[in-house]
């Protein structure tokens with residue numbers, strides 16, 4: 001049984017999967033102009049994908065933009081994510097710069113949660129986790145495979161290692177090449193949900209994987225990414241469709 005993870009005014013790991021909407025603007029103006037339509041759609045969480053932001057490596061610009069976004073969002077929970085190029089993101093950064101950017105996010109005090117990619121140096125990842133948690137920032141640890149779907153045992157192993165590294169929530173996104181791959185992701189999700197001490201988030205990307213984005217409550221994924229405007233990964237469903245689908249699939 002996992003603890004429920006509180007993020008501002010939402011709880012991950014209980015009830016229906018929560019809905020996150022990404023913001024992928026390049027400029028402060030783009031980012032802020034995405035907020036009103038997103039607020040109108042009432043997501044549980046907003047994900048700011050800072051790898052799209054053109055000021056991301058300038059700590060002062062990043063923190064200023066983050067503060068403006070925080071203010072504009074009102075009380076909606078905010079997850080901040082730098083997705084590296086190798087894991088499907090927009091920008092390639094040297095490892096040392098990736099950690100500097102993440103530390104600037106924590107120091108900026110605008111975010112409720114931080115995405116931390118699992119596959120960097122162990123000591124750097126663990127140190128970043130400790131820094132985030134000391135600042136009351138929830139750590140959603142992640143790994144993306146944009147080419148394939150590893151075996152269920154491998155997916156469970158990676159999610160387990162995220163928990164071992166101190167993650168509050170463990171997340172894995174994979175690309176299916178077949179319907180069997182989608183079943184593999186769902187099976188791994190079910191096993192991880194039953195065996196791990198932290199909530200998990202999983203998705204199979206692309207059109208084949210769309211079914212996994214609505215099936216989280218049955219198989220054990222606590223968050224689904226949906227669109228209001230631009231998508232941040234292939235296969236995301238419009239929030240306006242996802243919400244009723246999650247309601248229909250609710251477990252009583």
Ligand SMILES: O=C1C[C@@](O)(C(=O)O)C[C@@H](O)[C@@H]1O
Nearest residue numbers: 022081173203205225232233
């Ligand atoms: O980790 C994820 C999941 C995601 O890749 C998806 O497939 O919905 C979208 C990303 O923005 C987010 O950081």
